[in-house]
Amino acid sequence: MADGTTRSSRWKTDRLQNGRGGTRAGDGDLRPSASDLRLPLPSRRRAMASCKSACFLSCDWGSSAFRLRLVRRSDCTVMDELRSGDGAAVLARRRTAAERRKAFEGVLADRVARLLRRHGLTAAEVPVAVSGMASSSIGWRELPYAGVPFRVDGRDAIAASVPFGTAGARGRALLVSGIRTGDEALRGEEAELLGFFSRPEWRGMADDCVVVLPGTHSKHAVVRRGAVTDFRTYMTGELFAVLSAHSMLRHSVEPEGRGAQGAKGSRAFEAGVACAKGRPLSEALFRVRTNGLFRRHEAGANAAFLSGVLIGAEAHDLAARGGRSPVVLCANARLQVPYAQAFEQAGIYPRLSVLGAAEADRLSVQGHGVLLDRLG
């Protein structure tokens, strides 16, 4: 087993070792994770010596967050990073299409220049790959979705080379489109999927598996004979946020409150997963309310119950529809434990692999590497 990846039998210990990692774009947590923000200075200096010809920039442009990373091309090590709240939804607000395009280009040019200046480099020297909402209808330049089957070596990817910057500091970005099926769409996760299957130890699974990418809009990608053939989206993270803030359930849950973590939180989460089985969400959710009314859990633990209901619905559906295919969970440190717990409870455990959280955080960087090698 390669470093940073764990098979199901070991996830419970490995998740602790892998518990640092950053956060996936779009999961609402925009705090920089200090531990992976920069390498220690001496190794950065060594890396920089060869960077001019051997680096690229990886940009993950979500709805609510912007993330740019300087990456060593040979092994996709992240050498430096910038994050900001300039997500696509933020930039698109109250702007005409022309103003919006200018705003996207301006933000990218500014951030690229700022990040590269730290290393004595310029935009002209370092290629940039951009995935996520920048290629959407509210983005920088709209690109059509690629279709399915979408081969996981990247040959079906749709991308455009777009110039940016001002005279004297011009660069080109490889803007990557998403994928769609008849009923579903994703943008950004295509890079993560390419990154996942670029790793030699996982390549063999491309014959038959389901890759789970939790987040605001959790994605389950069905992969057969080397291609993504279908995927499903669950609004798990967004439902948690919207219901906790705006529904009647806000009186019954405190996501950061007492009992949200630890044994109490874990038991409440387990009860939520059990409650979601064989019940439509609209009914299971009302149990969050009666838990509060009947003082069954503290508000913190009840937030864990709500999380269990939502992640449980996803897990039970995967169990019912996933057949016997292996399942790979690629989650950040915060989501890895609850998803693995729910998958275990739903009976997926025997065919489950869990990617280390730090490795999951690097998937889009690795995918950008694949795309730049192929198309850049």
Add this chain to the structure above:
Amino acid sequence: MADGTTRSSRWKTDRLQNGRGGTRAGDGDLRPSASDLRLPLPSRRRAMASCKSACFLSCDWGSSAFRLRLVRRSDCTVMDELRSGDGAAVLARRRTAAERRKAFEGVLADRVARLLRRHGLTAAEVPVAVSGMASSSIGWRELPYAGVPFRVDGRDAIAASVPFGTAGARGRALLVSGIRTGDEALRGEEAELLGFFSRPEWRGMADDCVVVLPGTHSKHAVVRRGAVTDFRTYMTGELFAVLSAHSMLRHSVEPEGRGAQGAKGSRAFEAGVACAKGRPLSEALFRVRTNGLFRRHEAGANAAFLSGVLIGAEAHDLAARGGRSPVVLCANARLQVPYAQAFEQAGIYPRLSVLGAAEADRLSVQGHGVLLDRLG
């Protein structure tokens, strides 16, 4: 078949005849329905002549709305009505428990006096029944829930006689509690259930049926051998409101927009019901988003699709879990058509009865009559 009630084979024509009716408390539509606000003046005068000894007041106190009706005791005809936005959640906001109790009493005393003054009556002369959130923990005086089995003749109801008003204008209100099971709770619908089974033509169904009361929190009451033995709550109406206003889906739906009504809306609703089958809501909801992205429906019709997903989840669950019991739908004019359509699509049609919308609107009044006869 009694006037105002329709069996399944006729609902499609009857719903048009019954299409006026008011709105159920708590469904978010607080506009008075002019047609049932008052009887024409001459018949009101005739009714008033005998009212002093033969009237009662029926108060339905929801989370967001207050509704008080003057009712002829002999046949539960509504003779006059007052509505306001003084719901329990509104009154409870930023008040201590003592201030809250005072606020509830003040609102009731004021509205009772105002309504009775129109008819030359005083609070001392007319009994008042109050159901809904007034007996909850954020209400006037908290009453414990009644348990199940809860007999539909009202003998298991829990109520308290509470004085209100000032010297010279004092009255007493019969404050009614809700019902709970191990996991579920309701307040207000117990009066509707008592009202339903007080009607001779429906009494026979108390042996075995499921009564569906759609609304913000839709209730399905399981009735066996003359008693409510269980019930389930679906947050259908609230999810529609919260997701339309606060989630990413708000960009894809316009509840009052083009295509929301008529044949386009009906087809989109049907597609939503089909989409909800065998899919967790968190996944089906994302189709609302891709419908928008792929320009599959106008935003108005897409709101009908969202409604179809949510009501469809309820209908499919009822179909899967309701066994072979007869189902009675008691919905206001706005919800009757979509619920009947979804129930038909889910295969419940052969065992479905639909109560007329105007009759459904009177159920709590009739239930209050039962309770005053028994306990008042």
